[in-house]
Amino acid sequence: MENAKVFIAFCDENRLMILEMLQSGEKCACKILEEMNIAQSTLSHHMTILVDSGIVSARKDGKWTRYSLSEEGIKYAKDLLNQLTTIKPEGDCKCKY
Amino acid sequence: MENAKVFIAFCDENRLMILEMLQSGEKCACKILEEMNIAQSTLSHHMTILVDSGIVSARKDGKWTRYSLSEEGIKYAKDLLNQLTTIKPEGDCKCKY
DNA sequence: GCTTCATATCTAATTTTGTCAATATTATTT
């Protein structure tokens, strides 16, 4: 769902590898492709998912597309993870267990 | 990937719903099932995934299985998310961009 | 021991996701 969309970024080995590469700064697709053993169209597909998830942002620069981690997207993911895993104080639960 | 396993918990609408229910405390499968429009076998499948991911822990109690959020698993997910999204200082990247 | 209740497992159908090859697009270079 909408909420789940952010975390999809982290649910694939190749995408984790891409994210790791982006930790050291902005990179163009061709540079990322060089270090991965996947087809160019496959990389493009993963980049679309990463950008859609909000974790990565893309910037067109001539014929290149440069990708980087999005601080905003990261904050969103962290906040959402916090929200989803907050254990609420007992008392407002009406169930009998 | 091993790393990706934790976040799989958050990548499905039904699992998010289950996690939300567990925020207010431990619940048995039958209680969760009541509030969801899915088959019993489907719920059991999702609970297995949640437990495998480490985010949820299960406790056998007579004929019931009681599920709750795992503080340890949550901490692991948060730490991992932090690690995966840490933007490293420039300088140790040898690429020309 | 038989029945019932809660949950798990197995099997099969359907949907979604990841992948690559081929083609298209868009920007640069000659």
Next chain:
DNA sequence: AAATAATATTGACAAAATTAGATATGAAGC
């Protein structure tokens, strides 16, 4: 304006995930 380079899109297919029905297990109650 033709050729090249970087990336995106499309189409096809295989692998994985989600789902439900049927069946199995295991504990509780009679």
